[in-house]
Amino acid sequence: MKTSTEAPRREYVDGATAIVRGALDAGCTFFAGYPITPASGILMAMMRELPKVGGVAMQGEDEIASMGMCLGAAMSGAKAMTATSGPGISLYSESIGLAIMGEVPIVIVDVQRLGPATGGATTAAQGDVQFVRWGTAGGYPVIVLAPSSVPESYSLTVKAFELAERFRCPVFLLTDKELAMTLSAVDVDEYPATRGAERLEKHEGLPYSWEPADAVEPMRRYGEGDAFRFTGSTHDEGAYITKNPAKVAASNEHLVAKIEAHCDEIEMVDVDLISGAETIVVSYGVTAGAARTAVERLRAEGISVSNLVVQSLWPIPESALATAFEGVERIIVPELNMGLYRREVERIAAGREVIGVNRIDGGLITIDEIMEAVR
Amino acid sequence: MSAITITPISTFRTEDPYPFCPGCGHGPILDRLNEAMIKLDLDPTKVVIVSDIGCSGLSDQYFVTSAFHGLHGRSTTYATGIKLANPDLEVVVIMGDGGTGIGGTHLISAARRNIGITVIVMNNLNFGMTGGQHSTTTPEGGITSTTPLGNLEHPLDICATVGVNGAAYVYRGTSFDRDLADRFTAAMRKPGFALLDVWDLCTAYYVRSNKFTRAGMEDSMRSWGMEPGLLYDRETVEYSVGYRAAHAAIVGTPVAGARPVPVGYAHTLDRPMSIVVAGSAGGKVRSAVRLVALGGIRSGLWAAQRDDYPVTVKSGHSVTELWLAPTEMPLTAVTNPDVLAIISSDGYKKAGPYLAAMTAEDLVLTIPDHRDLETQARVVVIDPKSAPNRIPKTSMGLVYLSAALAITKPYPLDALRETAGAGSFAEINLEAVETGIDLATG
Numbered sequence: 001m002k003t004s005t006e007a008p009r010r011e012y013v014d015g016a017t018a019i020v021r022g023a024l025d026a027g028c029t030f031f032a033g034y035p036i037t038p039a040s041g042i043l044m045a046m047m048r049e050l051p052k053v054g055g056v057a058m059q060g061e062d063e064i065a066s067m068g069m070c071l072g073a074a075m076s077g078a079k080a081m082t083a084t085s086g087p088g089i090s091l092y093s094e095s096i097g098l099a100i101m102g103e104v105p106i107v108i109v110d111v112q113r114l115g116p117a118t119g120g121a122t123t124a125a126q127g128d129v130q131f132v133r134w135g136t137a138g139g140y141p142v143i144v145l146a147p148s149s150v151p152e153s154y155s156l157t158v159k160a161f162e163l164a165e166r167f168r169c170p171v172f173l174l175t176d177k178e179l180a181m182t183l184s185a186v187d188v189d190e191y192p193a194t195r196g197a198e199r200l201e202k203h204e205g206l207p208y209s210w211e212p213a214d215a216v217e218p219m220r221r222y223g224e225g226d227a228f229r230f231t232g233s234t235h236d237e238g239a240y241i242t243k244n245p246a247k248v249a250a251s252n253e254h255l256v257a258k259i260e261a262h263c264d265e266i267e268m269v270d271v272d273l274i275s276g277a278e279t280i281v282v283s284y285g286v287t288a289g290a291a292r293t294a295v296e297r298l299r300a301e302g303i304s305v306s307n308l309v310v311q312s313l314w315p316i317p318e319s320a321l322a323t324a325f326e327g328v329e330r331i332i333v334p335e336l337n338m339g340l341y342r343r344e345v346e347r348i349a350a351g352r353e354v355i356g357v358n359r360i361d362g363g364l365i366t367i368d369e370i371m372e373a374v375r
Numbered sequence: 376m377s378a379i380t381i382t383p384i385s386t387f388r389t390e391d392p393y394p395f396c397p398g399c400g401h402g403p404i405l406d407r408l409n410e411a412m413i414k415l416d417l418d419p420t421k422v423v424i425v426s427d428i429g430c431s432g433l434s435d436q437y438f439v440t441s442a443f444h445g446l447h448g449r450s451t452t453y454a455t456g457i458k459l460a461n462p463d464l465e466v467v468v469i470m471g472d473g474g475t476g477i478g479g480t481h482l483i484s485a486a487r488r489n490i491g492i493t494v495i496v497m498n499n500l501n502f503g504m505t506g507g508q509h510s511t512t513t514p515e516g517g518i519t520s521t522t523p524l525g526n527l528e529h530p531l532d533i534c535a536t537v538g539v540n541g542a543a544y545v546y547r548g549t550s551f552d553r554d555l556a557d558r559f560t561a562a563m564r565k566p567g568f569a570l571l572d573v574w575d576l577c578t579a580y581y582v583r584s585n586k587f588t589r590a591g592m593e594d595s596m597r598s599w600g601m602e603p604g605l606l607y608d609r610e611t612v613e614y615s616v617g618y619r620a621a622h623a624a625i626v627g628t629p630v631a632g633a634r635p636v637p638v639g640y641a642h643t644l645d646r647p648m649s650i651v652v653a654g655s656a657g658g659k660v661r662s663a664v665r666l667v668a669l670g671g672i673r674s675g676l677w678a679a680q681r682d683d684y685p686v687t688v689k690s691g692h693s694v695t696e697l698w699l700a701p702t703e704m705p706l707t708a709v710t711n712p713d714v715l716a717i718i719s720s721d722g723y724k725k726a727g728p729y730l731a732a733m734t735a736e737d738l739v740l741t742i743p744d745h746r747d748l749e750t751q752a753r754v755v756v757i758d759p760k761s762a763p764n765r766i767p768k769t770s771m772g773l774v775y776l777s778a779a780l781a782i783t784k785p786y787p788l789d790a791l792r793e794t795a796g797a798g799s800f801a802e803i804n805l806e807a808v809e810t811g812i813d814l815a816t817g
Contacts, residue, residue, distance in 0.1 A: 009635040010672050012665065017631075024630050030460055037686065049630045051622035056459045056615075060452070061484035068445070068452025068481070069459065072425075075443060076460035094446050121686045149705065182706055183665060184679040185672050188633045222441050222457060223464050227420045229435070231444035240436060241444075289705030364681075364708035 009188040015153040015179040016041035018191070019109060020049060022157025023081050026196030028107070029055035030078035032066040034088060037121040038177035039111035042083035063088040067095035067106075074104045075230055077221035079161060079199065083109035086128050087118060089135055096170055097136035098232045100255060102239075103208065105164035105171075105199075105219070107157070108132075112176040112285075114362050123362035124178040126285055126336035132172045133314045140252075141259040143266055144172040144314040148288035150184050154191040156268075156311060161196045163266060167258055168216050174313060176336075178286045178364065206237040210254030214261035259315060268311035269320045274299070279330045279374050280306040282321070282345055284313060287334045287365050294370035305374050313341070321348045332357060332373045334365045387412045387419055387438050394433055398582070400550030400575020401497050405434055407550075408467070408495065411559035412440075417465055425454040427470035427478070429504045431497045434469045448478025451485045454492040462615040465563060468494040473502050475533050476511035482570070486537035489567035491613040495559070496533060496570065497550075499577035500587075507580030514599060518584040530599060533572045538607040543567025545607035549592050550575035558605070567611035640674040640790040647700035648785050651712040651729055652772050653722030657689030660718075663772030664695040666804060667780065670794040671699045674786035679706055683725075692721040699785055714783060715752070716775040717741040723748070738782065740775050755782070755815075762810050770807040777811025788812060 019042055023031070031046040033039070043059065050057040056073070060066030063084055070080035084092065089110050099106050112128045114120035132144050143163050147153040157173055164171040202218040203225030209217040220228045229239035234248045242248065259266070270288075272295070273280075283291035288309040295307040308324050310317060325331065331349055333342040334357035342356045357373045359365050387409050393402040412422065422440035426432045428447035435442035445453045454466045475482060475496055485492065501519050502508040509519040511531040518525060538545040544565040546558050550573055562569035574592055576582050587595075596603050612620075650667070654660040661682050668678035677700045685691040696709035711732035716739075717723050723745045733739065733752035741748060746756045757778055759766045766774055773795070780791060788808075795804040 007638040008675065009633075010638075010677070011633050011635050012669055012672055012678065013633070021630075021632070030456070032456070045631075052625050052628050052630050054626050056618060058455075058459065061480050064449060065452040065455075065481050065484065068449045069456035071445070072443065072453035072456025072458075073460035074456075075453075076457045076464065078456075078460040080456075095449075098446055122684055178681060178706060182679060182681045183668065184706065185668070185677045185703075187703070188635050221461075222423050222443075223421055223461050225420065227422075227439060227441040229442040229444070231442075232446055233444065239442075239444075241433075286706060290707045292705045293707055366708055366710050368710065 010185045011188055012183050013150055013186055014041070014181055014183050015147065015150050015175055016181065017045065018150045018153035019157045019173065019175070019180070020045040022154040023107070023161070024049060024053060025193050026079065026158045026161035027198070028079050028081050028161065029053065030070060030073035030080040031055070031082065032058040032060050032069040033082050033084060034060050034063045034066050036085045036088050038113055038181055039083045039085050039088070039109065041180065042109060042111070063091035064095065067092050070106050071095060071099055071102070071104050074106055075222055077224070079105070081107040081109065083111065085111050085113045086115045086131070089128060089131060093136050096142070097138060099170040100136065100140045100142065101232050102230050103168035105168050107160045107164055107171050107173060109173045109175065111180045112174065114360070120362050122177060124176045124286060124336060124364060125360065126176060126287065127340070128174065129313060129335070129337065129340045132174055140255045141315060142170050142172060143167065143259065143312070144174050145268070145311060146174045146284045146313050147179060147311070148285055148309055150186045151191040152311065153179060158194050158196055165197065165199055166216065166265070167262070168219065169259065174285065176286050207239055208235070208237045208251070210250050213250070213254050213257040216258050263315045263318070266312050266315060267317040267320055269317050270309040270311060271320065271324055272307040273324060274304050274306050276327065277304040277306040278328060279332060280308055280324060280328045281332045281334070281370060281374065282308050282310065283334050284310040284341065287336060290365050290367045290370055291334055294367045294374065297367065298371055298374055303374065316344050318348055321345065325349060325352060328352060330355065332370065334370050334373070336360065336365065384413065384419060387440060389437050389439055391437055393437060395430060396579045398576060398578035400499065401430060401434065403550045404495065404497055404555070404573050404575060405437065407555040408559055410556035411563060414556065414560050415563060421463065422465045422467065423457055425450045425457065425466060425468045427474035429471040429473045429502065431469050431471035431474070448474045448476070449481065450474060451478060451481040451492065451494060455485060455490045458490055458492055459615050459618070462491070466492040467563070468492055470494065470496055472496065472498045472500060472510040472512040475531065479511070482537055483540050486540045486542035486568045486570070488614040489541060489543055489611045491566060491615060492568060493562045494570040496572045498533070498572055498574045499581060500574070501577055501581045503577045503579055507584065514595065517581070519580070532601055534570065534601070534606050537568070537570050541611070542570055542607055543609055543611045544569035546605050547572045547596070547601060547603045549573065551589055566613040566616070636669055636672040638673060638675050639793070640787045642671065642674040642676045642701065642786040644676060644699060644701045644785050647698055647704055648783070649709040649712045650697045650699070650714040650716070650776070650779060651694065651709055652716045652718065652776060653692070653694045653726045654772055655719040655721040656684050656687065656691050656693040658693060658719065658771060659769040660693040660695050660772040663776055664697050666773060666794050666798065667776045667791065668697055668699070670791035671786055673790045673794055676700060676786060677703050681706070681708065692725045694722060694725045712737065714738045714740070714779045716779055717745055717748070718771040718775050720744060738779065740779055757814050762814060764810070766807070766810060770803060773804060773807035774811040774814065777808045778815035781812045781815040
């Protein structure tokens with residue numbers, strides 16, 4: 001612990017660097033990505049750093065190849081990560097489905113920029129919040145974490161690896177141009193190095209099991225123990241393609257149950273509740289900065305307002321939100337899109353007034369805009 | 376103890392019969408692959424068969440090796456990842472002509488890298504599983520369900536494509552070749568990327584629609600200018616080996632960690648201060664702001680800078696917002712800066728909203744070109760020509776920032792001097808700092 005007599009240990013660092021450090025500390029051994037603003041900083045840093053720990057970093061010929069390499073490497077025992085922005089997530093779509101179906105742990109960083117299409121490459125946005133959730137065919141769940149600061153960019157990256165291993169599924173780290181590229185003074189002691197847990201593996205037997213439905217089977221790795229299979233098609237426990245309705249149902253229901261039955265292990269929010277406050281601000285990502293400051297200033301003016309920053313966007317932290325909404329009459333949801341997460345909040349708000357503060361011109365939502373909405 | 380006799384595995388096949396149509400060439404090709412693996416005496420637990428989509432994608436289920444059955448055309452990307460993460464594995468890709476079309480760029484890149492995988496293309500000149508549509512290798516004039524009047528496209532020469540792009544081993548033949556198992560063996564032994572384009576008959580569609588026969592297959596190849604046989608056989612460094620050799624010297628060296636800024640000065644701020652520099656890309660605006668931020672951190676402040684610039688690198692505007700704060704503050708936009716420095720016309724064009732929001736307590740520093748700008752803030756015109764030496768464009772940001780710090784004094788100027796002297800381009804930056812201080816105070 002740092003004592004007040006010591007000089008502060010601060011560095012000047014961006015979110016991309018924190019993500020790279022988080023990945024390395026989590027035990028990442030494989031990275032593949034394709035250059036895209038504003039995610040290229042992560043690619044370049046991984047190319048420099050990963051070989052030092054004996055890992056491999058690749059620049060794929062495109063985003064599709066980058067994801068394919070990550071999934072192949074993960075099946076050879078690597079802890080894999082990739083990073084891109086919205087246009088790259090579009091190309092990741094089929095591979096996201098493959099990772100879900102084949103139950104491959106992978107961390108996917110989406111450094112959001114303003115869309116649609118090429119949109120604004122150097123412009124912040126939060127337009128991918130639903131896209132990462134529903135970005136592949138079938139509608140099966142994924143996990144999405146959203147840091148709102150440099151230290152969280154580190155800690156949630158470590159967490160993303162942990163959850164990817166725990167649930168054998170793709171985990172998104174949803175950040176944006178400003179969080180990834182803005183240099184900030186950070187207290188070095190605010191993100192102490194954490195080591196990621198080793199992968200839970202087994203070296204014999206079938207690669208899949210879904211009995212009970214929410215149980216996650218340890219990973220196999222190519223070259224260790226007996227031979228085993230992997231497929232992106234509907235399959236039985238041995239990854240043999242099947243159309244047997246009972247097998248297909250068991251396999252697909254497992255993909256849902258393993259995450260939805262364990263929301264409590266994933267749910268993460270930063271709550272700052274004032275007893276009796278009629279209004280709560282619910283934000284995530286870069287917008288949380290303005291929200292936190294706005295709430296602080298409103299309280300200084302004597303206005304009672306609660307604040308909640310969502311860190312685990314998907315699955316939606318339903319119980320934490322419902323608890324925070326008790327006794328609240330109004331919910332303010334600022335986000336850099338036209339209300340994409342607000343609709344989720346509305347569902348949980350159970351009739352309470354939900355007000356969006358929205359911006360899609362490339363600028364950040366200001367402290368004043370949030371204060372205005374609360375007043 | 377008794378002597379252990381190692382018997383080579385007698386087959387890599389499961390007991391299940393292939394699911395292919397009568398007369399289809401896929402089964403014989405897989406039998407030759409089985410023979411090759413027996414001949415090489417491979418350990419089935421160290422072999423991964425990576426398959427694609429289409430009839431060829433069913434292949435992996437009939438072997439006792441490990442398998443990765445992925446998405447259409449992407450098999451080479453999975454194989455690349457599998458091999459990179461574990462170079463000891465024998466990785467064989469089985470794909471069709473459909474996969475070579477949709478995944479063409481992956482094949483080219485795998486060949487360029489010479490990743491050590493063996494790609495077997497079961498090339499039956501059309502899409503057999505989905506109804507006999509034309510593929511990238513369907514010959515000109517070929518009748519398919521999507522080219523009922525004859526194919527208008529030139530067929531892809533898979534071998535030439537990967538061959539001219541560096542592949543170590545490239546072979547074209549047919550499912551009837553007597554020495555096909557030996558070709559597979561040679562390909563798997565070859566370090567680097569190997570591809571075998573093995574033509575075969577799709578008895579369900581292409582044969583039926585085009586009266587295509589075994590006898591005509593090789594003649595047809597020649598008539599389309601695609602020679603059969605061993606086409607490329609070159610010595611290369613296999614990529615996963617090359618990658619590890621290239622990085623051997625840095626393995627085990629420490630990864631880049633936190634670099635705390637030493638604190639040696641005391642700041643004078645009692646509330647956050649915002650500074651905006653509006654300049655041109657390529658003018659080192661971001662670097663200059665970074666130095667000022669580091670000077671602040673050196674004085675015990677918190678700092679954050681938000682950069683805005685177009686996608687181009689050295690043209691257009693570069694505007695950076697800097698917060699210096701006595702206490703930690705979350706990332707927020709600057710709306711009404713305490714100080715705005717306009718150091719180019721590109722920057723001035725972006726400064727309007729800041730100028731409109733600023734009040735009488737705020738300070739604008741500007742180049743003489745924009746002396747008539749409209750704002751409530753106090754305007755100080757600094758003429759770079761009044762400096763004793765010509766100020767390079769790339770120092771303008773630091774000159775104006777230093778001038779701003781000399782006027783507003785959020786932290787000791789010595790903290791800025793020390794920061795400028797500690798980093799890259801120390802001499803140039805120190806000169807810029809002193810010039811700025813002189814212009815502001817002189």
